[in-house]
Amino acid sequence: MTKQGTIATERMDGPAAAQAEDAFRLICAEAFAEPSCNETEDDVAAAFCRFPFQFRKRSFRAASARCDDGEPVGMAYGWSLAPDKAWWDELTEPVPDDMRREDGHRTFGLMELAVRGPWRGQGIARRLHETLLDGIEAERVLLNVHPDVRAASAAYRAWGYSKIGEARPWGTGADRHDVTLLDLG
Template sequence: MTSAPAIELRTFTQLDPIRGDLLDVYAEVRAPLLHLPNYAVTAFGERLDRHSAEPGFTAVLAYDGDHPVGYAYGNRIEDGDRYWQRTKPAPDEQYTARPAVALKEIGVRPAWRGTGTARRIHDALLASRDEQYVTLMVNEAAGGGKVHALYRSWGYEGIGYSQPSAASPHLTVMIRSIR
């Protein structure tokens, strides 16, 4: 890992001021996959708009000066949420009995990878949350093996699989305690 760059982390609870920055970073982060319908920038924009309207939406963006270099965002999910309904096998009640944070997206531009920026963004997103667990989904088929290993090193464990939409790949559902 190279040394951490001098970046500023900014937290947002409203999408409007950052929507353009999120779309720009997403387009570079997911460039190798943009030809797939689920990864198209328009599909991401639709998910982003829906997620930002859900309870507990929070986003953290990393900036190098005025240049956005990475992001993460998530929101609160509760028992019965479609997130849990699509997870197979059904998650253990210990995870669903109380609200959790669903980390919906995290990404860092290639030039900032390997610098600890993703972990800093992740930790900043969770720092002010009062939920007990955080969950995320990983696409194993699209280079997710390396990402899966990274999340395991951050304390996440796999609990099942999900396919959020017909256009979506099968995803590994992972979870960990926030504290």
């Protein structure tokens, strides 16, 4: 556990994240309901229907941030992309085959990173990101970011992510997201 001020961050494996599901759901529901994300309670519920499958993945890892009193502040989670490359098919324009090459270890997919409104602007997202990726053996990290969430997009650029394309995750009716990549080499 890392502690700075009154906020502690902790890396978690799948079983620990399963125990924190209610806190993760609360954080996502609050953070993603803002107008720039415009996700509904149904959207969050649908995302968390998939969560039990996700936290059982062998490469799953998560990070949480809490106040001293246990109040959930932020969360992040992801896993290594599978060798089947299906994820790359969501991009609106094809990328080179070498970029699509996956072996189950090469690319860590950062699926969610969220901090509740009252705690933003304090470096907590960065600490969650660092906690999540500490000791990871992947060559790179891939994440989608909604382009209207300007603060998140700016933070990811400052952390070294570069836009490599666009995708409509979860199907054709979804909002367009920027697909970004962080080289860990």
